């Protein structure tokens with residue numbers, strides 16, 4: 447089986463590929479990674495010596511390249527995206543081009559070559575913000591940031607290719623991921639690496655925004671259940687089960703890094719900042735047997751240790767972005 451995985455030089459996609467190629471994997475599995483290597487892509491996240499892995503540097507908007515790769519693919523898992531909300535507020539063009547147009551180019555090629563399942567990785571942010579309770583998959587989408595609007599567009603496009611053309615599309619909507627290899631602009635690696643460097647951390651507003659934290663390996667496990675056992679045309683929420691306000695998360699990170707609240711700098715809130723996200727993932731649990739396996743306290747401690755022990759991975763990224 448030849449699996450085309452887009453965006454797998456990034457945080458979640460690389461974890462997915464590492465998981466699939468871990469000892470015990472089928473010898474028949476071949477993975478082709480298509481990744482543009484934007485600022486967020488990092489080849490050191492992948493084991494390029496593995497003969498089962500082929501890496502192709504390229505843009506998902508390159509229709510000729512995508513057509514060629516799709517002709518050889520049996521299935522697709524599509525991670526490639528511009529993924530940082532703050533960058534989408536500063537400028538939305540790349541978000542529309544990659545997340546919307548790029549997804550449409552992939553879907554068209556998958557349709558031409560009748561490739562499926564095509565698993566589209568979406569996000570809980572497409573639902574908007576919820577004060578209490580949790581969203582089921584049928585909840586109407588109400589995205590608030592240019593990032594989430596571009597993800598909602600691609601999510602709906604993917605579902606439209608199923609309804610219109612019968613393409614075997616499956617969509618996952620997950621909560622906030624954490625774990626090793628996450629680009630140090632997202633809150634956990636940003637805060638940990640700043641604290642390890644003796645710097646302050648910027649906390650938005652009063653730190654009251656609530657997120658549900660999902661270990662990246664649990665997310666990848668959920669994605670693979672959807673690929674292997676999900677139903678065509680269906681959406682599956684994937685949650686982690688640990689809701690924390692940003693202030694609570696900050697407290698845990700300060701503690702893990704041996705720092706005090708004097709290292710926290712309260713900064714103006716993000717524009718249009720969603721207060722709370724919460725997905726109801728009972729459909730993935732009941733249909734696919736999905737259940738997050740990582741305990742948050744342990745998972746967070748291991749994540750902090752990973753950044754502590756892998757300065758060589760993140761320091762050049764921070765120097766480049768500075």
Ligand SMILES: NC(=O)c1ccc[n+]([C@@H]2O[C@H](COP(=O)([O-])OP(=O)(O)OC[C@H]3O[C@@H](n4cnc5c(N)ncnc54)[C@H](O)[C@@H]3O)[C@@H](O)[C@H]2O)c1
Nearest residue numbers: 453455456457458482483484486487505506526527569623
């Ligand atoms: N990180 C999270 O907590 C989270 C939560 C919900 C959903 N998601 C979704 O999961 C997916 C992966 O997120 P991530 O955190 O790993 O992102 P990431 O930013 O770490 O990685 C994105 C990858 O996509 C590649 N890429 C970007 N534009 C491309 C293009 N035009 N052509 C080919 N490759 C391109 C980048 O080089 C990078 O390797 C995204 O679709 C994101 O929207 C992430």
